[in-house]
Amino acid sequence: MRAFRGTKIVLPFLAVLFSTVALFGGKLLPNPLFTPDPTGVLSTYSTQGGIAINNPFFQNLGSNGRTCNTCHISTSAWSLTPADVKAKFQATRGLDPIFHTNDGSNCPSADVSTVDARRHAFSQLLSKALIRVSVQVPDDAEFEIVDIKDPYNCPETTATNPALYRRPLPAANLKFLSTVMWDGRETVFGAVPGKSIDLTASLANQARDATMGHAQGNAPTPEQLSQIVDFERGLYTGQAADHHAGILDTDAAHGGAENLSRQNTFTGINDSLGGDPTGAAFNPNVFTLYGDWASSNSPYRRSVARGENLFNNLPIAITGVNGLNDALNQPVIMGTCTTCHDTPNAGNHSFSVPLAIGTTAYPAVPALDVAGLPVYTIRCKATGAVVQVTDPGRAMISGKCADIGKLKGPVLRGLAARAPYFHNGAAATLGDAVEFYDQRFNLNLTAEQKADLVAFLQTL
Ligand code: HEC
Ligand code: HEC
Incomplete structure (x- = not known):
């Protein structure tokens, strides 16, 4: 060779x-x-x-x-x-259309009157290229958000309209x-x-x-x-x-x-x-x-x-993943990375299977940096069970407690x-x-x- x-x-x-x-x-x-x-x-x-x-x-x-x-x-x-966003900020002093408060800033009512104010207001966009997605808690949701720890004290981030940085x-x-x-x-x-x-x-x-x-x-x-x-x-x-x-x-x-x-x-x-x-x-x-x-x-x-x-092929003992362990009623599933990432040479899941692998959990696994994200305390009405997450995930769409923290695995x-x-x-x-x-x-x-x-x- x-x-x-x-x-x-x-x-x-x-x-x-x-x-x-x-x-x-x-x-x-x-x-x-x-x-x-x-x-x-x-x-x-x-x-x-x-x-x-x-x-x-x-x-x-x-x-x-x-x-x-x-x-x-x-x-x-x-x-x-973040490099794309920082370049836009540099070039326009934070006035490029991406720096718009509807979903670019940490908070819709943030002060954006000066360059420094904008650097502050768009910190999540600048540091992690995160966009603030707004979804309303469904009216018939099985859960309620009972506490919000919001680093931005944003008046628009509420128990019915949590901010989801994605x-x-x-x-x-x-x-x-x-x-x-x-x-x-x-x-x-x-x-x-x-x-x-x-x-x-x-x-x-x-x-x-x-x-x-x-x-x-x-x-x-x-x-x-x-x-x-x-x-x-x-x-x-x-x-x-x-x-x-x-x-x-x-x-x-x-x-x-x-x-x-x-x-x-x-x-x-x-x-x-x-x-x-x-x-x-x-x-x-x-x-x-x-x-x-x-x-x-x-x-x-x-x-x-x-x-x-x-x-x-690396064996992984998959535990505590809602959408998988609970759905199959198996506390431990002996799998691999490809149990979840199964589409040939693409690596997403080939069926729609939202999974809670722990990326929204709070406190977070040490490898993850979730500083700057709000923490939502969620109570399930039927059971009284309480969890803390930085993003309720699929539950914001379905209203189901079982879907808290579930997201799709993207194409890799x-x-x-x-x-x-x-x-x-x-x-x-x-x-x-x-x-x-x-x-x-x-x-x-x-x-x-x-x-x-x-x-x-x-x-x-
Ligand atoms: C302000 C930034 C922004 C703009 C502008 C924007 N997107 Fe997106 N796009 C996002 C974010 C953030 C997500 C993921 C949001 C989520 O999943 O909650 C996304 C997700 C998507 C997805 C989903 C891909 C997948 O794997 O599910 C597609 C497709 C897409 N955008 C296409 C578009 C198109 C087409 C337009 C123009 C009409 C557009 N986007 C404009 C930020 C943006
Ligand atoms: C139990 C299911 C599961 C297993 C096992 C799993 N993943 Fe994932 N993976 C996911 C889900 C779900 C996401 C999306 C999570 C999120 O974005 O918060 C993800 C996201 C990722 C991402 C980030 C992709 C992006 O666009 O941001 C990488 C990289 C990744 N996985 C690699 C791996 C590797 C390497 C392994 C094996 C060591 C593995 N995964 C095992 C379900 C899984």
Whole structure:
């Protein structure tokens, strides 16, 4: 096998990419689009022949100057990072449309009259790229919020209208979704309610509500909505090159956005809970991108391959996860990362299965940084049981106590370009995300296993 020299491959690759990008001043960005990120190069591939920057996705359809692209940025895997937000703040002294108090500030009534006031008012957006999502507690909810510890003493954050600080999900790789939004609130179910999803209707709902909410506009026309949905459904994003591992689709590896666009999928594929509509049994080897690197000459590529194998096969005793342990009535489920992340080479759950893994729990697992988030004390009316969370999750939609803290597992691609992680950005790095699992499920991972998992996650 050929000896491998990481940086020597990546640097000329980058030089070519930038010159290609510079050539395109027109309406289509190059396809694939390659952009640098902290650990290498991200790619976006559009199945529509290019990224059409005249699509309404990039147009101001509301009243506050925002577009979809304000919070879903190509270079950040169509999500948003603190670096993006800080750059906007620097460039405009905090006056860019993203710095709008409807959902960008910690509190809607925050003082934004000076640069310093704005730096203060938008601290969660600046530090973790969190957007304040407002959802009302449903009228018939089985629970009530009995106490709020709000670091901002925000008068608009109340027991019926708690503030939920959440990370923008990528507006790409959408073919793989089994539910839309962290709490599934935009999901329109298809032929098998609760199981199959009508992705077109769900994404049209989402784009309409985003325009009316984030952009404070009127509903877009049906034509604009279908243009946005077609555009974002055509987008695939994933890491294309890594500073240490080199180009991620060489030597029998299958990384990058173009390979991802060809990945077959359907609702329920490889469902770990036995719901694959074809009747196929669950295969824990969910990621099959880097297996051939197990015998690479490059020690770093071998680490990536070991990380993939750990992700697929490391035994995890799953306990205390509502949505899983209670649903199956098993206090301990012997599983793997792929029990929850089961969609082949995408890593979300292939059916809509909201899970409470402990990322909203308060006090939080030490690996998570939840400073700056409000803490809600919730009492279930029927049982009197009391829990503390930083986000009630799915329960805000269903009103059910059983759904407190439940969220979807997102598609695990383009991770390197879009830190921080989890719905609330509480894991600053992929290392912190791995540390969370180590602490939460007592994995006793060695330093090498942690490094291997991080090396693998960075190549997705
Ligand atoms: C102010 C920032 C902001 C703007 C502007 C914005 N979004 Fe989002 N987007 C978010 C956040 C935050 C979430 C996750 C919220 C949640 O789940 O509660 C999200 C979620 C999504 C999702 C769900 C992806 C998934 O995995 O479920 C899609 C799709 C999406 N946005 C598309 C759009 C489109 C299309 C527009 C323009 C019409 C838009 N967004 C405008 C912040 C924004
Ligand atoms: C019991 C189910 C479950 C298991 C087991 C599990 N995950 Fe997750 N994972 C989730 C859920 C649910 C989320 C979303 C949680 C949130 O955002 O608060 C998530 C989120 C993530 C994220 C953050 C993604 C993002 O876009 O922010 C990473 C990274 C991740 N998981 C990696 C792993 C690894 C590595 C393992 C194995 C060591 C693993 N997961 C095991 C359910 C699980």
